[in-house]
Each structure stands twice: as C-alpha cells, then as structure tokens.
Amino acid sequence: MVVSSAIPFRSKKTRALGIPIIDLSLDRSQLSEQIVKASEEYGFFKVVNHGVSADVISRTETEGSEFFSKSLLEKQRAGPATPFGYGCKNIGFNGDKGELEYILLEANPQSISETSKSISNNFSCTVNVYVQAVKDLACEILDLVAEGLRVKDKSIFSKLIKDVNSDSCFRINHYPPIRTTDSSVPNLFDEQYSCNVKPTHIGFGEHSDPQILTILRSNDVGGLQICSRDGLWIPIPPDSNQFFVFVGDALQALTNGRLVSVRHRVLANHVKTRMSMMYFGAPPLDACLSPIPQMISSQNPRLYRHFTWGEYKNAVYSLRLADHRLDLFKNQP
Ligand SMILES: C=C1C[C@]23C[C@@]1(O)CC[C@H]2[C@@]12CC[C@H](O)[C@@](C)(C(=O)O1)[C@H]2[C@@H]3C(=O)O
C-alpha cells in the first residue's frame, strides 16, 4: 500500500498522517488485501488508476458549476430538497446547517432525467454517464472487498447496488468562499495544502455516510477531513483526478463491524469555491443489512440485529447529521 506523505495541520485536535492510496492497476490478490486493510483501519482510501475517463469527470464538473451559477430562483426549480432536489444551508430535516448549497438526486436514469427537467438535457445525460461510471467503480471495489474477506460469493455486496431497486443517490455539493466581516476570524488559507488553517466555519458537519460505499470526487479545493480511530481530524489534500472511497454504515453492519464507516466533515474555505460530487451506493429498501454469516464466529459474535435498509433509512432521516445511528441496531446480548 502506498502511503501519502505527512500532512501538516496547525491545530491541536488534528495530526499529521498519511492515508492509504490504492492503485487499481495492481494484481487482484494484492489489491483485495490492501482494500480490506484500508477499510478496516480507516474506512477510507484514495484510488488511483481507476479507469474513469477524465472527460466524463470534467464534463460533469462543468454541468455542476453551470447549475450553481444560476439564479436562486432557477436552482429552486429543481425542487426543494425533500430530500431530493436543490438545498441551501439546510441539511436534512432536523435543523442541521452547513455553509453550502447542493443538489441531491436518486441515482437512476429516470429520476435523474425527471429532476433535471428544469435544468437541461445535457445535465441529465452527463450526470447519467458519470453515475454509471462511478457505480461500476463502486461495484469493482466491492467485489475486491468480498475477495479480500475470503467470502465465496464475490458479488455479495456489489449485487445490492446493482439491483434495479437500489436506493443509491448522487449529490453535488457547492461550498462558496466564506466572506466574513468578523475581524476575529483570520482569512488564513494554506495554499500548499488547500485547507483552512483555522477551522471556524463548518461546510458540512461531522457524520458517517449511511449507505454501503461512497465514491467522492472534488475539485482542487480542500476542506475534507476524516476522523481517525483515536478521534483526531485528518485533513485530506484534494486531488481532482482521483476518487476517495468511504465505507458506509451499511457495509460496517454487513461485515459485522470488521470494516468501519468513517466519520468525516468539510470545513469551509475562506477563499475558494469547493465543489464535490458523491455517489452513495445503497441497497434496495427491503434488503437485509444483518451481518453476513461468514463474518460471524465464536470470536466475532453478531454485533447487529436483523434490519432492512428501509428501517435504517427511516432512522437516518429521523436523526441529526452527527448522530451515531448504527448503535441503535446493535444486537442485545
Ligand atoms: C441530517 C441529515 C441529512 C442526511 C440525512 C440526515 O438526517 C442524516 C444523514 C445525512 C446524510 C449524510 C450522507 C449523505 O450526504 C446523505 C444524502 C445521506 O444519505 O445521509 C445525507 C442526508 C441528506 O442530506 O438528506
């Protein structure tokens, strides 16, 4: 596993640390082991040589930028985020706020074209091609996860997001620079690492992603941080040519806690606009998220009870962004 060089960050609660980088051109047996190791230790890694065309990525970025450059009224025609549609500063339904605007779409061609009606045909086609490409990447990674865990059915995880009824979604977040009039907030910005020196504004608050796997791509503006197992925040330098992968709560449950969903957040940038695009791979609503039998043994007793993605999603939307919702589904001894 290639580990990136140390990332300095001037805050007591963050520390310098490398994050795993997975080269998808390596041979399968090496790859599957590296992916499982990274998913156990961090629940997060960067993938390089991912095979997604640079043109597909840049066209989607252009469509996203064009959408956010429209007037508020025009953007609102994509519908209020209930949860799908255009949202500004409000995240979810329970009072969470962030310094961003976003568009959240169901990740299937019919819904994308329906929600995109008020935007453009180009937006719809481009987003569809992008979503298909990152979905294929997510499936490939999930097959490698199954191989690395030595599970017989290699498609045990990927088939959940390949299912026609998969509840996957796609989100574009747009974080404008913070224009502060508060002189106590220094407009410090570390160009070298593209992150705020003093994190004073939350772009997107601390949380874990509820789904199986998230594939994130951002422009060259930083702000993303992941929380290490010992509770320290690690700034992730942006890389617009590569993808970052997050293990979600559903994969943590399916693997009986062996792979961990990673808590992360985005700090607002004082100077530049960050734009990120996330594909959240999710199962169908009626899919069971109980730990797969291969992950349960006398040394590793069942951690979570039987529950469906639909039940979990209801819990997700009834709670706050930062809540530890998977704890509600722990097995009673
Ligand atoms: C505050 C909320 C927004 C969110 C649903 C929730 O009640 C808690 C989880 C949030 C989250 C985080 C990851 C994804 O961005 C998201 C789409 C998801 O599935 O869970 C968002 C939800 C949202 O913005 O609707």
Ligand SMILES: O=C(O)CCC(=O)C(=O)O
């Ligand atoms: O915008 C980002 O970089 C990450 C946002 C995020 O974590 C999310 O939308 O779930």
Ligand SMILES: [Fe+2]
């Ligand atoms: Fe997230």
